[in-house]
Amino acid sequence: MISFKKKNFLYKVYTWLPVLILYISVLNEFDFNYIDIEYFSFNFPFILVFFFALKEYSRFDFFLVFIAGLINDTVIGLPLGISSFSYILVCIFASYLRNITIRPHLIKDWFYFLFVISLINSINYTVLFFFFSFELDIMFYVINNFFTFLFYIPVTIFFDNYLKAIND
Amino acid sequence: MASSRDDFIIAIRSAFLKKETQQKFSLLTLIILSIVIIILSNLNLKIIKDTRAVINEIVYRSSFIVSIPENAIINSYYKITDYLNFYNKYKINKEELSNLKSQVVLNEIIISENKELKNLIEDFTFTSSKVLAKVIVDHNSPFLKTIIINKGSADGLKLGTNIYDKNYLVGRVIELNFKSSRVLLLSDLNSSVPISITPGNIQAIVIGDGKNSGEIKYIKDNLIENIEDQSIGYTSGTGDLFKSGIPVGRLNTGNDKYYLDFYSDFTQLKYVFAEIEKKEIDTDILALESSDENNLDQTTEKIQLKLLNDQIKILDETNKKFIEENQNLILKFKDLDLENDNLKNIIEEQISEINQNKIDQKELEFLRLNLLYSSKCSKSTFKKGYKVGTPEYKKCILRKGNF
Incomplete structure (x- = not known):
């Protein structure tokens, strides 16, 4: 396991890593689209956002x-505020789950995450389709939802180890 | 029951209102702020537009910088595959080049003819200049097919400006900033382009399918049968969204649907051209344009003059031939006339000779009969008759000989 001397510059960068990754992912739209697998x-x-809101990472x-969220809207070209609204909703649902959970369980969190992203993607689709007259393929949303759900477990395992490294 | 409802309310309230460690804003504040921004971004106020343009400029540049490592990896991958397919591509390109060379001459004639026809129908003639633009953000998003280019209103771009990859249409500007703009690609679900399909000159609309091609829609039912596979689709100019005559793609039929495979590969765009159009009446560049126009007219006139000169040459040559032929005929006619005269003379001579012969024959016959019957017709002392040499004597001789 990697160990850091606290108050070291590298340690500070390491603690800010989730935020950095979030900003890189929204600026770069990090989703492996270029590998050209259909949908x-x-x-x-x-x-x-869900993982770190659930873990109440300072x-x-x-x-x-x-x-x-605002940056993501600008990069993708969506109406400004839509992604911020979605991300904050994810935070709210995660906070709610944290408040009602005494003994966290990965699988329960996982299915709760599926419910949350399905709800938020539905809201997104509805708002964009009805209020902004965007032509969208619902299949993209369904498959995006499915893969996001699948990738939750490996990402969770990776960041659990990350948090353990910080606490050490 | 009541306590579980209380727990739920407490949990909700806590989730919304509780500011956790080091959090500057509560989630309720942020969600209200998001809704306000969504509403404000839809109002067409100048201050909001300007603010959004500034945000866009900053975010696009940041996105370009952040994307550099990922783009480097992707480009390396494409380069390796390009090297692997190099020889095969070379062979195909060589063949294609020889075909294209033969078509270039034909195209030049068609372009000149097209310009001439446009002048005839008094269409707006645009002088266009293409500006090279770099694609700074292209994430190939499955939701919205757009790219960001590094040219904006400062470079003369407008909303709706046509964007090209070489000579092929790729999309149009839908969001304009000072030094950058967003281009809606033809493959996006929100993109619709009026096209003409040739052969057949069938009018249709191609709508992006969200992948890398377009679906052809809105064709008259009776014209569907006329559509051939691998037909060419080019912009018709209907609706004034796109300039007419720009190649878009090649038709592909399958599963009772018609698709257009775009000529340009939208996933490989690095540089594009933005066409800045100006009408001829623009006063700033009127002189330049008029010279361009004169050049165009002169070119057309030159072609027409050349054609007329060729026609005159042909007519002159034909005329010369006719004149020569005519002179020959006149000479022949004269010769024939002379010959005719000679023949007439000969005939006349012959006729006179014949007549003389006839006279001579009559004289000879008379003389022969005279020898036989002179004793019976001549007058003597003892016999009644006619005096020799008189016409009565001649008649008597001829009567005796039954002539």
């Missing part, structure tokens, strides 16, 4: 999440 895509920021400021 394949997943929403990495959703996993990241460096993961909601305002920074909100700004990341």
